[in-house]
Amino acid sequence: xxxxxxxxxxxxxxxxxxxxxxxxxxxxxxxxxxxxxxxxxxxxxxxxxxxxxxxxxxxxxxxxxxxxxxxxxxxxxxxxxxxx
Amino acid sequence: xxxxxxxxxxxxxxxxxxxxxxxxxxxxxxxxxxxxxxxxxxxxxxxxxxxxxxxxxxxxxxxxxxxxxxxxxxxxxxxxxxxxxxxxxxxxxxxxxxxxxxxxxxxxxxxxxxxxxxxxxxxxxxxxxxxxxxxxxxxxxxxxxxxxxxxxxxxxxxxxxxxxxxxxxxxxxxxxxxxxxxxxxxxxxxxxxxxxxxxxxxxxxxxxxxxxxxxxxxxxxxxxxxxxxxxxxxxxxxxxxxxxxxxxxxxxxxxxxxxxxxxxxxxxxxxxxxxxxxxxxxxxxxxxxxxxxxxxxxxxxxxxxxxxxxxxxxxxxxxxxxxxxxxxxxxxxxxxxxxxxxxxxxxxxxxxxxxxxxxxxxxxxxxxxxxxxxxxxxxxxxxxxxxxxxxxxxxxxxxxxxxxxxxxxxxxxxxxxxxxxxxxxxxxxxxxxxxxxxxxxxxxxxxxxxxxxxxxxxxxxxxxxxxxxxxxxxxxxxxxxxxxxxxxxxxxxxxxxxxxxxxxxxxxxxxxxxxxxxxxxxxxxxxxxxxxxxxxxxxxxxxxxxxxxxxxxxxxxxxxxxxxxxxxxxxxxxxxxxxxxxxxxxxxxxxxxxxxxxxxxxxxxxxxxxxxxxxxxxxxxxxxxxxxxxxxxxxxxxxxxxxxxxxxxxxxxxxxxxxxxxxxxxxxxxxxxxxxxxxxxxxxxxxxxxxxxxxxxxxxxxxxxxxxxxxxxxxxxxxxxxxxxxxxxxxxxxxxxxxxxxxxxxxxxxxxxxxxxxxxxxxxxxxxxxxxxxxxxxxxxxxxxxxxxxxxxxxxxxxxxxxxxxxxxxxxxxxxxxxxxxxxxxxxxx
Numbered sequence: 001x002x003x004x005x006x007x008x009x010x011x012x013x014x015x016x017x018x019x020x021x022x023x024x025x026x027x028x029x030x031x032x033x034x035x036x037x038x039x040x041x042x043x044x045x046x047x048x049x050x051x052x053x054x055x056x057x058x059x060x061x062x063x064x065x066x067x068x069x070x071x072x073x074x075x076x077x078x079x080x081x082x083x084x
Numbered sequence: 085x086x087x088x089x090x091x092x093x094x095x096x097x098x099x100x101x102x103x104x105x106x107x108x109x110x111x112x113x114x115x116x117x118x119x120x121x122x123x124x125x126x127x128x129x130x131x132x133x134x135x136x137x138x139x140x141x142x143x144x145x146x147x148x149x150x151x152x153x154x155x156x157x158x159x160x161x162x163x164x165x166x167x168x169x170x171x172x173x174x175x176x177x178x179x180x181x182x183x184x185x186x187x188x189x190x191x192x193x194x195x196x197x198x199x200x201x202x203x204x205x206x207x208x209x210x211x212x213x214x215x216x217x218x219x220x221x222x223x224x225x226x227x228x229x230x231x232x233x234x235x236x237x238x239x240x241x242x243x244x245x246x247x248x249x250x251x252x253x254x255x256x257x258x259x260x261x262x263x264x265x266x267x268x269x270x271x272x273x274x275x276x277x278x279x280x281x282x283x284x285x286x287x288x289x290x291x292x293x294x295x296x297x298x299x300x301x302x303x304x305x306x307x308x309x310x311x312x313x314x315x316x317x318x319x320x321x322x323x324x325x326x327x328x329x330x331x332x333x334x335x336x337x338x339x340x341x342x343x344x345x346x347x348x349x350x351x352x353x354x355x356x357x358x359x360x361x362x363x364x365x366x367x368x369x370x371x372x373x374x375x376x377x378x379x380x381x382x383x384x385x386x387x388x389x390x391x392x393x394x395x396x397x398x399x400x401x402x403x404x405x406x407x408x409x410x411x412x413x414x415x416x417x418x419x420x421x422x423x424x425x426x427x428x429x430x431x432x433x434x435x436x437x438x439x440x441x442x443x444x445x446x447x448x449x450x451x452x453x454x455x456x457x458x459x460x461x462x463x464x465x466x467x468x469x470x471x472x473x474x475x476x477x478x479x480x481x482x483x484x485x486x487x488x489x490x491x492x493x494x495x496x497x498x499x500x501x502x503x504x505x506x507x508x509x510x511x512x513x514x515x516x517x518x519x520x521x522x523x524x525x526x527x528x529x530x531x532x533x534x535x536x537x538x539x540x541x542x543x544x545x546x547x548x549x550x551x552x553x554x555x556x557x558x559x560x561x562x563x564x565x566x567x568x569x570x571x572x573x574x575x576x577x578x579x580x581x582x583x584x585x586x587x588x589x590x591x592x593x594x595x596x597x598x599x600x601x602x603x604x605x606x607x608x609x610x611x612x613x614x615x616x617x618x619x620x621x622x623x624x625x626x627x628x629x630x631x632x633x634x635x636x637x638x639x640x641x642x643x644x645x646x647x648x649x650x651x652x653x654x655x656x657x658x659x660x661x662x663x664x665x666x667x668x669x670x671x672x673x674x675x676x677x678x679x680x681x682x683x684x685x686x687x688x689x690x691x692x693x694x695x696x697x698x699x700x701x702x703x704x705x706x707x708x709x710x711x712x713x714x715x716x717x718x719x720x721x722x723x724x725x726x727x728x729x730x731x732x733x734x735x736x737x738x739x740x741x742x743x744x745x746x747x748x749x750x751x752x753x754x755x756x757x758x759x760x761x762x763x764x765x766x767x768x769x770x771x772x773x774x775x776x777x778x779x780x781x782x783x784x785x786x787x788x789x790x791x792x793x794x795x796x797x798x799x800x801x802x803x804x805x806x807x808x809x810x811x812x813x814x815x816x817x818x819x820x821x822x823x824x825x826x827x828x829x830x831x832x833x834x835x836x837x838x839x840x841x842x843x844x845x846x847x848x849x850x851x852x853x854x855x856x857x858x859x860x861x862x863x864x865x866x867x868x869x870x871x872x873x874x875x876x877x878x879x880x881x882x883x884x885x886x887x888x889x890x891x892x893x894x895x896x897x898x899x900x901x902x903x904x905x906x907x908x909x910x911x912x913x914x
Contacts, residue, residue, distance in 0.1 A: 037881065037883060037891060038881075039889060039891060042890070043885075043888070043889050043890045043891055044890075044891055045890075045891055045892070071899070073898050073899040073901075073909070074895065074898040074899035077894075077895065077898045078894060079894060080894065
């Protein structure tokens with residue numbers, strides 16, 4: 001049996017079909033999102049800073065990332081996650 | 085408001101016990117000659133009151149207002165608190181017996197685990213005194229070398245330990261000497277209330293008994309100490325005191341004989357009050373008994389409404405709803421009072437505006453009725469139309485608890501409509517169900533609006549109906565609507581009267597479809613393939629030769645039949661459509677009508693099965709034998725090939741596995757062919773009707789009865805277990821033939837041969853094991869999921885959040901659709 005791992009570089013990760021779109025929000029956008037849902041940063045869903053996509057997109061701890069995914073039920077689903 | 089962010093449990097100090105205490109207990113006497121509590125005894129009234137009317141001597145509160153006060157006992161000599169034996173041993177082991185200094189290197193201690201691995205030096209690093217090994221002696225003493233350490237000595241040693249060393253030993257929450265009791269708190273009387281038996285005799289709580297023992301021995305020890313009694317007497321008494329205090333905390337310690345009641349019953353002391361299933365946690369806090377509830381056996385009633393529940397008169401006159409008298413309802417309520425506590429729709433109690441509660445009995449009902457006026461509250465029996473909650477365990481989904489309307493009926497069982505069996509997963513082989521009566525108007529309104537049966541027709545699991553016609557309702561619906569059913573005007577009038585539909589019957593003869601059209605709401609349009617559909621290549625739509633294409637136009641049934649796909653739970657298309665387009669209450673009306681029509685027609689026509697319905701013509705039997713022979717030849721050929729080593733091995737399989745797979749598919753082919761034959765050849769009898777409409781049973785069941793059972797499998801394979809190289813002694817070793825490994829040639833009607841029966845039993849056993857194991861495992865799996873997800877809710881902005889406002893999903897379910905208000909999970913087009 002052959003066991004192995006494929007390492008992708010950042011560009012490959014960013015453009016991979018299975019990796020949804022990640023956008024790092026700037027301070028103003030972040031403020032709008034927090035205001036829209038009336039939440040603090042702690043109340044947003046989280047994503048680890050060593051997540052492969054987070055590393056590839058270069059998000060820092062404390063950033064809020066907008067993740068746009070295709071969804072079977074809803075077409076497009078948007079998630080905001082804070083990097084921890 | 086102050087937020088509690090943490091609670092820390094610590095040892096209680098003797099000083100604190102003293103501070104909390106209202107009195108010092110000094111005597112073991114409990115009551116004096118006048119049956120009055122002795123001052124300084126364990127029932128001293130300064131520790132709280134339980135009898136109504138008396139005021140507490142400490143706080144002045146009445147019974148109910150005063151929650152009780154602690155007392156205390158000053159112990160003559162210190163004793164170990166047996167709940168802390170483990171930490172006491174740790175402290176004795178790692179500190180010096182003479183100076184209290186730390187014996188091990190403080191830097192090496194990280195936690196209790198690393199501490200236990202450290203070796204204790206031979207001499208104390210602080211005072212150089214020799215250190216001896218500490219041994220724990222069951223049940224509750226310690227030895228240093230050969231010397232028994234008394235609680236007093238341990239206490240002295242602990243007092244010497246510095247606060248800093250305690251920190252290094254990870255001992256937090258007080259001083260270690262507090263683990264040795266010098267003063268014992270005595271819980272309040274409200275904690276251990278005495279009960280007055282009907283004979284007037286007083287019965288004390290187990291804790292009181294135990295406390296009396298403790299005080300008595302303590303007092304004796306104190307006296308003996310004062311008179312300077314010999315050492316061995318003191319030691320004996322000391323040990324006895326230690327025993328009583330130990331069993332006061334925990335009466336189920338290994339190696340300690342449990343303290344017993346005079347009758348020989350074990351005393352229930354502090355630990356026993358909290359522990360296990362009958363303890364405070366599992367019995368009183370996690371689960372509670374409730375008032376205004378009832379439980380009894382359920383039985384079916386096809387004439388009762390879908391939203392109704394039949395309640396026995398006996399239960400109805402026991403369960404009540406409080407109703408406040410107003411100028412609008414006072415006459416009604418007075419009539420209830422006059423009917424008394426035993427009659428239907430009567431009342432049990434009246435509560436005056438000053439809070440006094442009066443029981444209504446037949447003797448005083450006229451008097452109470454005259455007194456009753458506005459502002460009084462009447463506890464009135466539940467009566468027809470009241471809202472109650474009805475539940476069957478296990479409560480796995482929200483439809484396990486639904487609101488029903490009361491219908492008070494004679495006899496002793498709860499009656500329910502058969503269409504709600506599916507959501508409750510109920511049958512009538514002795515099932516019992518629970519009933520709860522909401523007490524406030526708000527609760528009743530909430531139950532009615534959210535939990536009423538009709539509001540739960542659509543399951544949030546799949547967005548389709550979970551309530552619907554089952555079994556006989558389906559057979560009946562089919563028998564009426566199928567081609568060839570002719571209903572005379574008289575019969576039509578009979579049936580429609582029972583159903584409760586008023587129409588002008590103009591024709592002399594009606595077809596079943598015309599009758600059904602009277603029940604279908606005007607404006608209903610549906611088209612679909614019925615369950616009886618033979619799945620022929622191209623659908624001929626309403627010209628279907630099997631009448632399997634259902635077409636309803638403007639509430640008129642044009643073609644097709646009513647069967648499983650029309651009204652059943654999960655699949656009923658007509659029911660689904662009516663619920664979507666006409667509303668829940670219309671769906672309920674339709675369900676009630678169609679089920680009544682079906683039952684009435686079935687009763688008129690008769691519906692039964694008999695053994696003779698499993699008769700098949702000789703030609704079919706011959707054909708089945710032909711299939712067996714044909715495929716057996718193929719099986720033997722395969723075995724032959726295998727033995728010669730010529731078998732074509734499938735990828736990923738061994739030759740044996742390949743052979744098994746091929747043989748099994750050959751054998752299943754026999755059953756498949758037989759099944760098709762029986763489905764085709766079968767007469768139009770009642771068993772067949774049930775199978776093809778989906779009312780009950782399947783063609784496979786019929787095949788097993790009339791045709792052939794075929795290969796028996798255990799865990800998906802033919803049967804190989806048993807003796808060496810063979811399943812039973814009836815076969816040769818290494819025989820790979822179908823018969824030798826569980827092929828059943830017979831059918832149930834013909835009867836099985838002994839070997840076939842044995843294989844059948846093996847398969848049957850697997851089925852039983854499977855179902856019991858699977859329900860257990862999947863039940864626990866679901867429980868864990870529910871526990872993890874139960875407090876996630878949909879916020880007003882459609883986001884799914886937990887209790888502290890953290891977002892779980894930005895749009896609940898990603899699409900924001902409530903499936904219980906959708907069409908199969910899709911948006912309803914409005």
